[in-house]
Structure formats: C-alpha cells, structure tokens
Amino acid sequence: MSPRKVCVVLHDVSPATWGACKRLLDAVDGFGRIPVTLLVVPEYHHRASIGASPEFVHAIERRLALGDEVAMHGYFHRDEAGLKSWSPADRFRRTIWTAREGEFSALDATAAAQRLAHGLSQFDRLGWKVAGFVPPAWLLGPGGRTALAASGFRYTSTRTHLVTLPDGRSYASPSLVWSVRSHLRRRLSATFNTYLRHRLRNSPLMRLGLHAADAAHPDAMRFWLGTLRECLDSRLPVTKSEWLGLSP
Numbered sequence: 163m164s165p166r167k168v169c170v171v172l173h174d175v176s177p178a179t180w181g182a183c184k185r186l187l188d189a190v191d192g193f194g195r196i197p198v199t200l201l202v203v204p205e206y207h208h209r210a211s212i213g214a215s216p217e218f219v220h221a222i223e224r225r226l227a228l229g230d231e232v233a234m235h236g237y238f239h240r241d242e243a244g245l246k247s248w249s250p251a252d253r254f255r256r257t258i259w260t261a262r263e264g265e266f267s268a269l270d271a272t273a274a275a276q277r278l279a280h281g282l283s284q285f286d287r288l289g290w291k292v293a294g295f296v297p298p299a300w301l302l303g304p305g306g307r308t309a310l311a312a313s314g315f316r317y318t319s320t321r322t323h324l325v326t327l328p329d330g331r332s333y334a335s336p337s338l339v340w341s342v343r344s345h346l347r348r349r350l351s352a353t354f355n356t357y358l359r360h361r362l363r364n365s366p367l368m369r370l371g372l373h374a375a376d377a378a379h380p381d382a383m384r385f386w387l388g389t390l391r392e393c394l395d396s397r398l399p400v401t402k403s404e405w406l407g408l409s410p
C-alpha cells in the first residue's frame with residue numbers, strides 16, 4: 163500500500179508578500195526538505211509583477227531546483243467585477259466572506275482566458291513550468307471554468323477537491339485553511355481546523371493550505387507547524403502535481 167501523503171501549499175506568493183512567505187517557508191524548511199506547492203500571483207493587487215524583482219525570481223528558482231512546484235494563483239488576486247446583478251448570497255460570498263479576493267468568480271470567459279494567457283506568458287518568460295491553476299479564494303465562476311478547460315493547465319483545486327484537467331477527474335480532499343482577518347475568525351479557524359485534522363487523520367492525503375497572511379499570527383503559525391510535525395510522522399510530503407501523478 164502506498165504511504166499516505168501530505169501537501170504543503172503556500173497561497174499568495176508574490177514579491178509583495180515575499181517577507182511573510184519567507185517566514186513561513188523558513189519554518190517549514192526547519193523540518194528538512196519538504197516540497198512545497200507555491201501558489202504564485204503574477205501581478206498581486208496590481209502592484210508586484212513576478213518578473214520585476216530579481217531577488218524574488220532568484221528565491222523561487224532556488225526552491226524549484228530543490229523540488230518545489232509553482233502553480234498560478236489568479237492574476238491580480240482582486241475581484242473587481244461589478245456586483246449589481248448578483249444574488250445576496252453571491253454578494254456575501256464575494257465581499258464579506260472572501261474580502262473581494264475571488265478574482266475568477268465573476269469574470270466572463272474572455273476576460274478569464276486573457277488573464278490565464280497573460281499569466282502563463284509571464285511564467286514562460288521566466289522558464290517556470292506550471293501545471294496547476296488555483297483560483298483565489300477557490301472561487302471559479304462559469305466564465306473562469308470555461309476558460310480554464312481550454313487553457314492547457316493540467317489541474318486545479320477547490321477547497322474540497324483536487325481536479326485534473328481537461329478530463330475533470332476529481333479527488334475528494336478538503337484543505338485545512340485559516341482565516342486570520344480577525345480574532346474571532348482565528349478562534350473559529352483553530353477549532354474547525356483541529357476538528358478537520360482529526361477527521362482526516364486516516365485519509366490518503368492531507369492538504370495544508372497556508373497563506374502568506376498567516377505568518378503574522380503566532381496562533382496560526384503554531385497550528386501549522388504542529389500539524390506538519392504530526393503529519394510527517396506518518397505521511398510523505400509531496401507537491402500537488404506529484405500527488406496527481408503529473409510530471410512537471
């Protein structure tokens with residue numbers, strides 16, 4: 163029987179968040195060589211192009227050489243589409259719940275395809291191979307889904323599933339994830355993630371969905387490092403591509 167696995171995934175990787183990302187990655191590296199799936203945002207909040215920072219490029223290339231994987235994570239990581247024709251539930255999801263970070267929730271197929279292509283060309287220019295696309299806040303609307311199916315990406319993920327493309331084969335595997343925007347959210351995150359970790363203790367795959375913002379919160383950091391330590395007792399660390407059997 164193949165051993166159980168753990169995927170360490172770092173969301174919101176960009177030159178703009180690199181200080182926080184580095185704190186998290188340094189802590190993960192303290193356990194030895196853990197291959198991490200880095201969810202990189204090509205132009206985070208319109209203010210940080212991935213190719214414009216030599217220090218960032220060098221740091222990512224060093225990690226790729228050691229076995230990390232880069233996946234594309236939105237383009238601007240901002241949901242700037244209008245809210246007018248949306249239902250109250252969808253508005254709640256796009257505003258209060260995800261702080262308007264769900265960039266691919268409301269884009270039409272043309273706009274989504276353009277952003278996917280722009281992102282891919284940036285990764286191409288850097289020579290970084292990319293198999294996965296993970297929409298910010300895991301929100302992918304109908305336009306985004308259509309564009310993604312035709313984009314050449316080989317996998318995507320939702321909060322609860324990994325999905326290979328273009329066949330759409332889906333593997334249930336809920337991600338642990340914290341919301342750190344308020345004290346209350348962190349308390350709820352601690353309780354819910356502790357429960358989820360226990361529920362998934364015998365699952366084939368444990369997904370640890372770290373976010374750059376978690377680095378500023380000692381309670382989140384303690385949770386992640388404790389969880390990773392526990393996982394490494396019985397699980398092999400792999401990237402998402404490795405778990406899905408996709409060659410880089």
Ligand SMILES: [Zn+2]
Pocket residue numbers: 173174235239263298299
């Ligand atoms: Zn994100």
